[in-house]
Amino acid sequence: MFSLTSKTLRRGRRVAAGSLIAVTALTLTAGVAQAQTSTKTASDRCTADNLSVRLGRTDIGAGNIRIPLVFTNKGKKTCSLRGFPGVSLTLKEGTPVGKPATRSGSVGSAVRLKPGQSAHAVLHTVNDGVSDTPCWSKAQLVRVYAPGSKEAMTAGTDGLRVCGGRFDVTTLKPGAAD
Known part of the structure; x- marks a missing residue:
C-alpha cells in the first residue's frame, strides 16, 4: 500500500x-x-488612401465571365493586403444592383505591395442563359472595400451585368492579372 x-x-x-x-x-x-x-500587420495594411482600384480585362469563356479587380499601391510606403475585398455593384447615383459578391476559395497569404505594385482578386459571374435565374440590371460602378478597410473605393464598369444569380470574388493574389 x-x-x-x-x-x-x-x-x-x-x-x-x-x-x-x-x-x-x-x-x-x-x-x-x-x-x-x-x-x-495592422500598421502596414493598405488603406483606401494609398490604393487605387480598377477593373481589368474581362475574360469570357465556357459560360463564365471573370474580371480582375486590380488594387495598386499609389502610396510612398510598402503596404500589405490579405483576404477578400468587399464588392457590390451600383448605379451612378449609388442605388445598389443585386447583392454583394460572395467569397470564393480560401483566404490565402498576405500580399506585400511596394509603391506602384498591384494585386488582384477575380470577380466571377456567368453568361446570360446559363441558368434560369434572371440577370440583374447593368451596373455602372463597382463599390469596393479593400480587405480590413471600412472605406469604399469605386471603379467604373462597361455595364457589368450579373447573371444566373452567381456573383463571387476570390482572395487577393500578387500582380495585375491583365
Whole structure:
C-alpha cells in the first residue's frame, strides 16, 4: 500500500507550481508575439488612401465571365493586403444592383505591395442563359472595400451585368492579372 507523506505532497505541489509557471510564461510569450505580429500587420495594411482600384480585362469563356479587380499601391510606403475585398455593384447615383459578391476559395497569404505594385482578386459571374435565374440590371460602378478597410473605393464598369444569380470574388493574389 502506498502512503503519502508530507514530503511527497510538498514535492508534488512544487512540481505542479513549476509546471503552471512554465505554461503561463509560454502563453504570455505567445500572446506578446501574436500581438506584435497583429500590430505590424495592422500598421502596414493598405488603406483606401494609398490604393487605387480598377477593373481589368474581362475574360469570357465556357459560360463564365471573370474580371480582375486590380488594387495598386499609389502610396510612398510598402503596404500589405490579405483576404477578400468587399464588392457590390451600383448605379451612378449609388442605388445598389443585386447583392454583394460572395467569397470564393480560401483566404490565402498576405500580399506585400511596394509603391506602384498591384494585386488582384477575380470577380466571377456567368453568361446570360446559363441558368434560369434572371440577370440583374447593368451596373455602372463597382463599390469596393479593400480587405480590413471600412472605406469604399469605386471603379467604373462597361455595364457589368450579373447573371444566373452567381456573383463571387476570390482572395487577393500578387500582380495585375491583365
